[in-house]
Every structure is written in C-alpha cells, then in structure tokens.
Amino acid sequence: MSRGELAVQTEDSENFDLDLLTCPVLLTLFFEPVMAVPCGHLIEEDAKNKLETPGRCPCCRESVLSWIQCPPTFRNMLQSELQKAISERRVSYHDIHFNSDHFVKIVGQKRIVDDKGKVTQEEGLKTPTGLRFITLLENAPKHLNQKPVTRTESADGTVTESVGKSAIEILSSTPQGRGLLRKKLHIDVSGKFFFGRTEILPTSLMIQTNGKSIREWLSMTTAMEKFEKDALERIEAITEEERIITAQKERLSNQFRLFLSRGAQGGAAAGGSRMHSEAINPVLQHVAYGEESRVRDALESVKRDPAQLAALLSDTGTVKDYSDRIITGMTLLQAAAAAGDIDMCLMLKNYMSPEEFATQLAEIFPNGIEAHETDQQRNTFNFDAILAAIRAATPADLDAALNKIGAEFTQSDSARAKPDHELSLIEALNRFREQFAQHSHSEKIFNPQHLLRAFEVYNALWNQCERDGSDRDYKKRDLFWRQIIGYTQRFMPACYAQAFAQGLYYLVKVDQDASWRPEPVNRALKLKHDNFSYFPLPVDPRSGLGFDFAIYVADLLPWAGVQGRSGPARAVDIFSKTFVEQKQQACRTLCREFECSRATSLMNVVA
Ligand SMILES: [Zn+2]
Numbered sequence: 207m208s209r210g211e212l213a214v215q216t217e218d219s220e221n222f223d224l225d226l227l228t229c230p231v232l233l234t235l236f237f238e239p240v241m242a243v244p245c246g247h248l249i250e251e252d253a254k255n256k257l258e259t260p261g262r263c264p265c266c267r268e269s270v271l272s273w274i275q276c277p278p279t280f281r282n283m284l285q286s287e288l289q290k291a292i293s294e295r296r297v298s299y300h301d302i303h304f305n306s307d308h309f310v311k312i313v314g315q316k317r318i319v320d321d322k323g324k325v326t327q328e329e330g331l332k333t334p335t336g337l338r339f340i341t342l343l344e345n346a347p348k349h350l351n352q353k354p355v356t357r358t359e360s361a362d363g364t365v366t367e368s369v370g371k372s373a374i375e376i377l378s379s380t381p382q383g384r385g386l387l388r389k390k391l392h393i394d395v396s397g398k399f400f401f402g403r404t405e406i407l408p409t410s411l412m413i414q415t416n417g418k419s420i421r422e423w424l425s426m427t428t429a430m431e432k433f434e435k436d437a438l439e440r441i442e443a444i445t446e447e448e449r450i451i452t453a454q455k456e457r458l459s460n461q462f463r464l465f466l467s468r469g470a471q472g473g474a475a476a477g478g479s480r481m482h483s484e485a486i487n488p489v490l491q492h493v494a495y496g497e498e499s500r501v502r503d504a505l506e507s508v509k510r511d512p513a514q515l516a517a518l519l520s521d522t523g524t525v526k527d528y529s530d531r532i533i534t535g536m537t538l539l540q541a542a543a544a545a546g547d548i549d550m551c552l553m554l555k556n557y558m559s560p561e562e563f564a565t566q567l568a569e570i571f572p573n574g575i576e577a578h579e580t581d582q583q584r585n586t587f588n589f590d591a592i593l594a595a596i597r598a599a600t601p602a603d604l605d606a607a608l609n610k611i612g613a614e615f616t617q618s619d620s621a622r623a624k625p626d627h628e629l630s631l632i633e634a635l636n637r638f639r640e641q642f643a644q645h646s647h648s649e650k651i652f653n654p655q656h657l658l659r660a661f662e663v664y665n666a667l668w669n670q671c672e673r674d675g676s677d678r679d680y681k682k683r684d685l686f687w688r689q690i691i692g693y694t695q696r697f698m699p700a701c702y703a704q705a706f707a708q709g710l711y712y713l714v715k716v717d718q719d720a721s722w723r724p725e726p727v728n729r730a731l732k733l734k735h736d737n738f739s740y741f742p743l744p745v746d747p748r749s750g751l752g753f754d755f756a757i758y759v760a761d762l763l764p765w766a767g768v769q770g771r772s773g774p775a776r777a778v779d780i781f782s783k784t785f786v787e788q789k790q791q792a793c794r795t796l797c798r799e800f801e802c803s804r805a806t807s808l809m810n811v812v813a
Pocket residue numbers: 242245246247263264265266267268
C-alpha cells in the first residue's frame with residue numbers, strides 16, 4: 207500500500223492498516239507524528255533528525271518544505287485507531303514510540319502563572335501529551351524501566367553507545383514526578399511495586415536520584431518529602447550561618463592577636479592599631495562625664511559624613527574623668543564600656559556596625575568578659591589595714607580624723623617608711639587614700655568591686671561593734687562611712703555617680719513592693735534630696751565626699767541624709783550589689799551580643 211492514500215484508507219477501511227500507525231523511519235507506532243509539507247506523509251517527530259536524506263520525505267522522496275504538527279483531527283483519528291488496535295491486541299503499548307528527550311522536557315515543564323493569575327503554561331505531566339506519556343508508561347514496562355541506549359557513529363566508523371535515563375528515573379527526579387509515582391503506586395501481595403499496570407523492576411527501585419533510591423522515595427509520602435526538603439533547607443541555612451560565624455570569629459581572633467602583639471596588654475592603652483586623634487577629645491570628654499545626649503548630638507552632627515563619623519567612632523583620644531582618672535587610647539565606646547556606662551554603649555551601638563562594635567569591645571576585654579570580671583574580683587582593694595587602724599583608734603584619734611586634722615593626700619616621708627601597724631590613725635588614713643587613689647587610677651577599666659567590698663567591711667564592722675559594744679558613740683562606724691566608703695565613691699565613673707544621685711532605689715528592683723517601677727535614668731549629678739552635685743568634686747581636695755560624708759546609694763531611708771549619721775548599710779549593700787550585677791550582666795550581654803544575635807537566629811531557624 208502506498209502511504210499517500212491515508213485519507214482514502216480512513217474512509218473505506220474498518221481498521222487502519224498498522225503500517226499507517228507506524229513511523230516509516232523508526233518502525234515504532236506513532237506517539238507524536240509530524241506531517242511533511244507539501245506531500246502530507248507522516249513520520250514520528252523524533253525521526254526528523256534521523257533521516258538519511260534530510261529535506262526529503264522518506265516515503266515519497268519529494269522535497270519537504272517543512273514539517274508541521276499533525277492537524278488535530280488527524281491526531282485524534284490516529285489516537286483512537288491506536289487505542290482500538292491495542293484493545294484488539296493487534297499491537298501493544300511496547301510498540302509505541304517513546305522519546306526519552308521529549309519526556310524529560312514534559313516532566314520538567316513547570317506551571318507558569320502570569321501577573322493576572324492566568325495560567326500561561328500548564329505543568330507538563332498535566333498536559334494532553336503528558337497524560338498520553340503517563341498512559342504509555344502505565345502500560346509498558348519496557349518504556350518505564352529500560353534505559354535508552356544511543357548509538358553514535360563517528361567519522362572513522364567507531365560506534366559509541368551512551369546510556370540515558372529510564373522513564374522512572376526521569377520521573378523520580380522531580381517532586382511532581384515523585385508525586386505522580388506515589389499516586390499511581392500499587393504494591394502487590396508479593397511486595398512488587400507497580401506504576402499503574404507496569405511493574406517497577408527491582409533494578410529500577412535501586413536507582414539513586416536526588417540522594418535516595420527510588421524505593422526510598424516511594425516509601426515516603428509527599429508530605430514527608432516536603433517536610434524533609436524544608437528541614438534540609440534549614441540545615442543548609444544553618445551551615446551557611448555557621449560558616450559566616452566561623453569567619454567572623456577568625457577575624458576577631460586575628461584582631462586579638464594583632465592587638466596583643468602590639469603590646470597593648472597589661473592595662474596599657476587599648477587600640478594599639480587605632481589612630482590617636484585630638485579631634486575626638488571634646489566628644490570623649492562628654493562620654494567621660496556621662497553626657498549621653500551631648501555625645502548623641504555630636505554623632506548626629508557628623509552622621510551625613512561617613513568618613514567623619516567613622517573617625518569619631520574609631521579613633522582614640524585622651525581626657526580625664528571627674529575623679530581625675532586618665533582615659534587614654536580609648537575610643538568613645540571603649541571609654542563608655544570601661545566606665546560601665548551601658549546606656550552610652552547602647553546609644554553608640556546605633557551608629558556602629560556590629561563588627562566594629564564587637565571588635566572594639568574585644569580590644570578592651572581581650573581575654574573575654576568573664577576573665578576580666580575574675581581579674582577584677584582578684585584585684586579588689588584590701589581594706590584590712592585601714593579597718594584595723596580604725597578599730598584600734600582612740601576617741602581622740604577619731605575626733606581628729608573626723609575633723610580632718612592632718613588629712614593629706616601626700617604622706618610625710620617619715621610616715622611613708624613605717625609599717626601599717628605603726629601608723630597613727632591620720633597617717634593610716636593618708637596611706638589608705640594614697641594607695642586607693644593609685645590602685646584605682648591604675649585600672650583602665652572601672653572596678654566596682656572596691657565599693658562593694660567597702661560596704662561588706664562596713665557591715666562587718668557595724669555588726670562587730672553592736673556585739674562587743676566597742677563603738678557606743680558610733681565614731682568608728684561614722685569615720686569608716688564618711689572617709690572610707692565616701693573616699694571610694696570619689697572614684698566612681700560619671701554613670702555610677704548619676705545612678706547614686708538619682709538613687710538606686712528608683713533604678714534597681716530589690717525588695718520594693720509590686721507597684722514599684724524603675725525610673726528612667728535621668729543622668730543628673732545633682733542628688734535627689736540634697737541640694738548639691740555628686741560631681742565635680744570640691745576644689746578643696748580635703749572636703750566634701752570622702753572627707754565629710756558618703757553618699758547613700760540606695761536613698762532608702764527618709765532620714766538618711768548624706769551628711770547624717772551612718773546606719774546599717776545592709777540595704778545599701780544589697781542595692782549596690784544588685785546594681786553592679788545588673789551592669790555586669792548587661793556588659794556580658796553586650797560583649798556577646800554580636801555572636802548571640804547570630805546564635806539566636808540559628809535557634810529560630812532550628813525551632
Ligand atoms: Zn511524502
């Protein structure tokens with residue numbers, strides 16, 4: 207029969223000749239036939255590039271102007287004839303052409319929806335062609351399981367074969383394909399896997415795609431797969447986070463090493479690698495004085511100039527604070543952190559990159575904040591000598607001391623040479639002041655432990671005097687309060703003085719009732735209930751704080767004016783301790799915040 211008579215055949219024959227359903231080139235039944243123009247002969251689309259003489263029809267040898275898709279009527283007719291032939295068992299699904307490359311395209315074709323919600327492209331497996339592929343594979347084990355072999359012959363006649371992917375492997379490589387496989391999956395009593403009526407052969411089940419065997423893919427539900435995919439993405443995100451953190455840690459530790467190698471350790475100025483600049487001193491002075499709003503104003507005024515802002519924040523300067531402590535080689539942030547001024551640090555943080563913030567803190571706490579706190583504990587001033595001198599003092603000595611007779615900053619040479627126990631009370635007080643000032647000024651970072659220890663010693667003294675009745679006129683306790691506690695208070699950084707002036711009772715929750723709320727920090731140096739300022743210290747170096755009085759840090763007792771008689775410091779002690787602990791906690795948080803924020807985001811990802 208001539209192939210030119212297709213139209214005639216459909217009209218007069220009950221059954222198509224099988225030849226009419228068969229591609230003359232590939233000798234398989236048509237799946238996606240294309241028609242030659244002008245002669246009208248059909249070949250399978252896949253056969254176009256396998257023609258011996260391209261450009262000529264393989265049936266009639268006429269030249270072909272173009273190959274076009276079969277008209278739909280033709281295609282439907284072929285399709286129904288094919289179904290009929292299969293149902294009559296004249297042919298089988300095995301004989302239908304299966305084009306693996308075409309199938310890959312169909313499986314990979316995703317649904318596309320435009321801006322208006324209109325579907326411009328349907329998911330490949332849901333298109334008519336996709337559905338025909340599925341029917342074919344559900345009925346043809348060969349097409350489902352067999353890997354296509356492509357033979358190519360080179361010019362010198364050597365034949366190379368390349369093995370492609372089987373249909374089941376292609377299907378199992380996408381979530382949609384796996385979803386379809388699961389939908390059509392049937393496992394019989396003997397444990398065989400079926401895709402529709404087609405057995406999925408054991409060798410196919412063992413194929414690995416996307417990290418799992420096909421059997422494993424089919425043993426899980428689509429929901430499980432989605433869950434696993436999400437989990438995997440989370441893990442990948444975490445791995446990326448970890449990589450970033452590791453890189454940052456490495457950079458920080460390199461900076462530490464650089465910092466240490468420049469000999470900046472041992473209380474020497476931090477920031478060996480930083481630029482010292484006179485220009486920052488006015489702003490650094492505001493930091494030292496706890497003048498947060500003036501520091502903020504200064505930063506705001508240069509905010510538009512990134513270079514100027516960066517210089518202001520990363521250069522170091524030299525100033526003195528209210529207690530004559532020299533602040534040098536420190537940036538604004540470092541000076542604030544060294545003073546324990548957490549609010550100032552938090553304000554500065556808004557103008558700095560997290561890296562710069564962390565780096566600067568790491569420079570002043572090179573061994574970490576915990577090690578620094580341990581060092582501070584170990585380095586707490588020893589009040590034993592001055593306590594012993596006060597306890598041993600005679601009433602006359604006490605009166606002289608309370609009236610500041612002979613109170614000096616500089617000790618006479620003869621007194622300087624004496625051991626502690628040979629000093630008079632006045633000399634012992636002079637030595638205490640000299641040693642404490644020296645000790646305190648040698649610390650680049652303010653150590654709040656001195657004041658806490660002084661309170662402890664004061665409490666112990668109070669209790670002992672109560673027990674043995676050795677201080678009925680309160681003069682020993684009064685002296686310790688005014689001139690030991692008070693003297694240590696002269697060395698407080700501005701932010702502590704501000705908190706004491708406002709009253710720790712209003713800032714720190716200890717045992718206040720449930721209606722208590724903390725006041726906002728007002729940064730005033732003027733004492734709440736007394737008409738004078740904590741700082742600056744009086745011009746006369748032997749008067750005021752540390753000579754005539756100490757400051758009640760907790761402001762608990764209405765009758766406890768600053769100059770009044772000392773009372774048990776228990777509450778004061780607890781408030782101060784709590785205050786310092788809160789500051790330390792906040793400082794630890796600041797130092798770790800950079801990494802903490804990373805860690806928190808990690809935990810959120812995992813949760
Ligand atoms: Zn032809």
